[in-house]
Amino acid sequence: MNDRPSPSPHPGAASAPQPTATDAVAPPVTHYENFPVASLLCPPHLRQPIAAIYGFARTADDIADEGDALPAARLADLAAYLADLRAIAQGQAPSPRWASVFLPLQGVLRSHQLPMPLLEDLLSAFAQDVEKTRDGEGYADRDELLDYCRRSANPVGRLLLHLYGVHDAQALRQSDAICTALQLINFWQDLSVDIPRGRHYLPRADCATYGACQSELLALQSTRENARLIADCAHWARTMMQSGAPLVHRLPGRAGWELRLVVQGGLRILDKVDALKGGSLHTRPKLRGWDWCVMLGRALLM
Structure with missing residues (x-):
C-alpha cells in the first residue's frame, strides 16, 4: 500500500493535509436502533470511542447484508475490510475506501488497547451470514x-x-x-x-x-x-x-x-x-x- 500523499498539482504548492487517527472523528450514529448508542447518557469521554466501534460494526454489517451485491463480492469486501483492520492494528494507514471508519477506530485501538480478537470475531460472523444466505441454509x-x-x-x-x-x-x-x-x-x-x-x-x-x-x-x-x-x-x-x-x-x-x-x-x-x-x-x-x-x-x- 502506498501511503505517500499525491504530488501537488503545481510546483511548490502545499499538499492537502492528510487525516490521521489522532484527529479523526467517528460519524454520528444515524441508523435506527432499538436502544441508545453513544447518547447523552454515555460518559462524554467515551462517546467517540463507542461511536468508532459502532461505526466499524455497522459498516461491516451493511457490507454483509445491504444493497444488491452478490455473495462473492460481499465476501471479498469483508476480506478487504479485515485486511484494513489488521493494517491499522499494525500502525499502518487503512485503504481510502473505509478511511472514515478505520481512522477513528485506529485512534481508539491505540488509546484503549482494544482486544483485536473481538473485532475479528464480528467479521467472522458477518462472513458466515453471507455464506448461510448464499447457500439457503x-x-x-x-x-x-x-x-x-x-x-x-x-x-x-x-x-x-x-x-x-x-x-x-x-x-x-x-x-x-x-x-x-x-x-x-x-x-x-x-x-x-x-x-x-x-x-x-x-x-x-x-x-x-x-x-x-x-x-x-x-x-x-x-x-x-x-x-x-x-x-x-x-x-x-x-x-x-x-x-x-x-x-x-x-x-x-x-x-x-x-x-x-x-x-x-x-x-x-x-x-x-x-x-x-x-x-x-x-x-x-x-x-x-x-x-x-x-x-x-x-x-x-x-
Missing part, C-alpha cells in the same frame, strides 16, 4: 445460533466493558447474555424482512418441535404453530435478557443508565412481538415515541 438448533451470536453480538458488549474498565467473569457473562438477547430480539423483530431475503434464524429443531411448516414460514403465514414457535423464541430471548439485566447495577453513573435503556428497549420490542401473536412474520414491530416513555419508566424501576 439456516441454523440447525439453538446451540448453533448461539455460536453465531457469540461472534456477531457478544464482542460489542465485551468491548464496551473494556472501555468501562470492567473485566470480571460475572460481568462478562451478564454482558454476553444481554448482547445475545439483543441479537435474538433483532431476529424475531425482523422475520418479515429477513425471510424474503433468504436469511433464516428460526432453528430447525424448534420448527420441528412446534410443527411449523417450512413452506408456511417462507410464505410468512401466521399459523397457530408458527405463532407458538415465535412466542417460545421470544420467551427464550426475554429469559436471557433478564439473566443479564443485573449488569446495569455494575456500571458506574450514566453508563449504567444507558444500559438500562438498552435492556428495556429489547424487552419492549419483545412486548410488541408477543402482542402480534405470530404476526411479526408479516409486520415488523418498531419503537415509537410513547415506547421510549415506557422504557424510561421501567428503567427507573430497575
Whole structure:
C-alpha cells in the first residue's frame, strides 16, 4: 500500500493535509436502533470511542447484508475490510475506501488497547451470514445460533466493558447474555424482512418441535404453530435478557443508565412481538415515541 500523499498539482504548492487517527472523528450514529448508542447518557469521554466501534460494526454489517451485491463480492469486501483492520492494528494507514471508519477506530485501538480478537470475531460472523444466505441454509438448533451470536453480538458488549474498565467473569457473562438477547430480539423483530431475503434464524429443531411448516414460514403465514414457535423464541430471548439485566447495577453513573435503556428497549420490542401473536412474520414491530416513555419508566424501576 502506498501511503505517500499525491504530488501537488503545481510546483511548490502545499499538499492537502492528510487525516490521521489522532484527529479523526467517528460519524454520528444515524441508523435506527432499538436502544441508545453513544447518547447523552454515555460518559462524554467515551462517546467517540463507542461511536468508532459502532461505526466499524455497522459498516461491516451493511457490507454483509445491504444493497444488491452478490455473495462473492460481499465476501471479498469483508476480506478487504479485515485486511484494513489488521493494517491499522499494525500502525499502518487503512485503504481510502473505509478511511472514515478505520481512522477513528485506529485512534481508539491505540488509546484503549482494544482486544483485536473481538473485532475479528464480528467479521467472522458477518462472513458466515453471507455464506448461510448464499447457500439457503439456516441454523440447525439453538446451540448453533448461539455460536453465531457469540461472534456477531457478544464482542460489542465485551468491548464496551473494556472501555468501562470492567473485566470480571460475572460481568462478562451478564454482558454476553444481554448482547445475545439483543441479537435474538433483532431476529424475531425482523422475520418479515429477513425471510424474503433468504436469511433464516428460526432453528430447525424448534420448527420441528412446534410443527411449523417450512413452506408456511417462507410464505410468512401466521399459523397457530408458527405463532407458538415465535412466542417460545421470544420467551427464550426475554429469559436471557433478564439473566443479564443485573449488569446495569455494575456500571458506574450514566453508563449504567444507558444500559438500562438498552435492556428495556429489547424487552419492549419483545412486548410488541408477543402482542402480534405470530404476526411479526408479516409486520415488523418498531419503537415509537410513547415506547421510549415506557422504557424510561421501567428503567427507573430497575
